Amino acid sequence: MKKQTPTSRRNFLKSSVAIPAAITAIPATAHASSKKAEEPEPLPMRKLGRNGPEVTMLNLGGMMSAHNPQYIDLAWKMGIRYFDTADCYKKGKSEQDVGAWVNRYPERRKDAFIVTKDHPKKGPEELLTMIDKRLDNMGIDYIDLFFIHAMGVKEYGEESLEWPKSDRLKKVFDELKASGKTKLCGFSCHDKHLIEYLNAAAEGGFVDVIMLKYNPMMEPGDDLDKALDACHKAGIGLVAMKEMRPFAKAPKTHPKLEGTELTTHQVVLQAVWSDPRIASICSAMENISQLEENTVAARSFSKALPLETRRALGEVAALTTIPMCPGCPSCDAAAKKTEYAFQDISRYVMYYELDGNFEAREEFRNLNKAERDFAHIDLESLRDQCQYRVDYPEIARRSEYYFA
Template sequence: MNPDNHVSRRIALGIGVAGVGALATGTVRGGEPIRQETPPGKNPANEVKLLPTRKLGRNGPMVPMLAMGGDMEATNAPGLINRAWASGMRYYDTAQKYGHENEEAIYRRWFAAHPERRKDIFLVSKDYPKKKGPEELLTMIDTRLEALGTDYIDLYFIHQLCPEVYGAESVNWGKSDVFRKVAETLKASGKVKMVGFSCHGGPEYIQAAADGGFLDALMVQYTPFYERGGAFDRALTACHEKGIGLIAMKTLRHAGNVPKRLPEFEKLGLTTHQALLQAVWSDPRISAICNSVRNFDQMKSSIASAHGYKAPLEVSLVNRLKDAVLASRRTMCPGCPSCDAKVASTGFAFRDVARYVTYFEQDNYGQSRDLYLALSESARDSSQADLKALHEACAFGINYPEIAARAERYFA
């Protein structure tokens, strides 16, 4: 029996109540077959065990289920990139701003030293078209290519699309004729194969992409504990039905204080963090997880989880994970939709501020202060925001008043 069809015991993550019957028949809404991950392959040159893959969107390639996330410490990045390659990772994610805007140069030197590797990897980069909007990507792409030392990028994102960075009108970019024409031009040039955005805004941004129907992929803040049938769930399904690939990000950031091992997952040979990754892969709409990597132990653990994924986690196990995460009460917004309505009502970038505080406290991340100070003065100003209301609205109980005070203490 296919374990994905055993819906009486397995969780139909991310497709809502109405989708359970569809999962049992091997389809999701819209009649599209569930994307089955391929078994791990081998590189014939050196017998490296490659990661299992899933199809990215309706027209995209098969991509590894796990991506090498960027924004690494500059001293560690070259070694981590090489270890990732040797460990079978073939999906690399970077951006203009990562590594104090130096990370792309590390990839440029890596490609120069190993030119044969470029064709074997899926490469993502991102940019900030803050001045002119999507049209600015048409000139920015040449800078990205030069910085990376490559002739093309497999997937090119507008980075961190949200009202705090691009203004309230940016919610409509995903369905605008301007962005459509930009995406078409970029792909026709051969400089880019796929176009999309990384979403730091609410589900309305994801829904706009579905309404537009022309983007190839999105990267979304994802927790497996979101409201089934809620706005985020519906937006993901709408994108999936339009053939837009979905990549999960920040899946572990809210789990820094979760116990590393719990008895329920010990029996399955999984750490708690490995189980969280598998809970995300249990959603058939998610093609890959972009996983931030700070050291080789983290990378090795995540790779093992990808190779070990066989079927969706049971509902009881996902609920156990949720209880453990709630009990840990991390400072970082986990990406659930409980406070989305508050985003438009305040200029204070509370999600970003909470993220930078988490980076600083959890990872001792040296760039946290720079990231905080790079925000506009108004985005750092919490005096006009109702932080108590944000705290009360948060399903995870994140204490935004305390976080804002800590950010001032740490960074200002």
């Protein structure tokens, strides 16, 4: 990680507030060298696994409505160098935004880490032609990382549980990297079988990077912790996502987090960075305020938060109405015992309510009858046993109202 000069959070926030105004003041004809002089240093960096480069410990998600070339440029000027997108984000427009930004500032390409994803539903071999479509959509020659998007049994079938340790996927990944069209390969995952996929990847040893739903309140030694340790020891780069979703409705500050001099959401980020196995956090920062808040958190992070603070964060989550369980043992165990896709449905409702993502309706309608049928599911018991008391009866009701 890059060394940081001492600075108070308050002073840095004051200086970062001025950044948007400074950006608008730069003439469109300014030379690249003068633009560079206006830009702050990149955010602190971490090594992305055995095969990856150093990347900024915060990266810009590509799914939010604010995403456009100007917004990407703002993130760059605030120190972000890692940009995440996918074939389906904004129906392909997100990739085009990234490509337009790259082509406007070609001198930055060597320092930008660009990730996209696709859905090889017919098998891993589809990735070999899908990557050409992704590059064509962005209008660029190569990407830094290519993901199988949302690895999961529902999306790719039971056989996909074996993909991360199979010769079949290894051959595809090797061919993709040999082509020069991508430098690294991996997958993203927020499936109920996440731990199985992680362990398979650790066993296979050829996956470069995994982006996963991360629970900053997990206890040391639990199954997720062990799986992450296995991946880290295998040299797999790990990127966190969905860590902020349970705190979407949390108060800006909370008495249980007094003494940190951080907002609740900054504590969440620093709790994730307290895990040295996590190289970067993918964050869907919806506006300038969130960009400022999150980049301040990255620049001010200097050491791991005490375990007591991370546990206090769990208490805050338990006292807050949260739209999605971050992954407590009770919910994870229940998900494997029932066909009712309550975790996926919670995520769709969250996307719809918090992000205005109308594609969530289509995702819900793609579920089969058993995955949508909660008539014989004790949702009250599911809620009461959840460590964070996610209101599954209410979420089920709202999903039918929004999507059915």
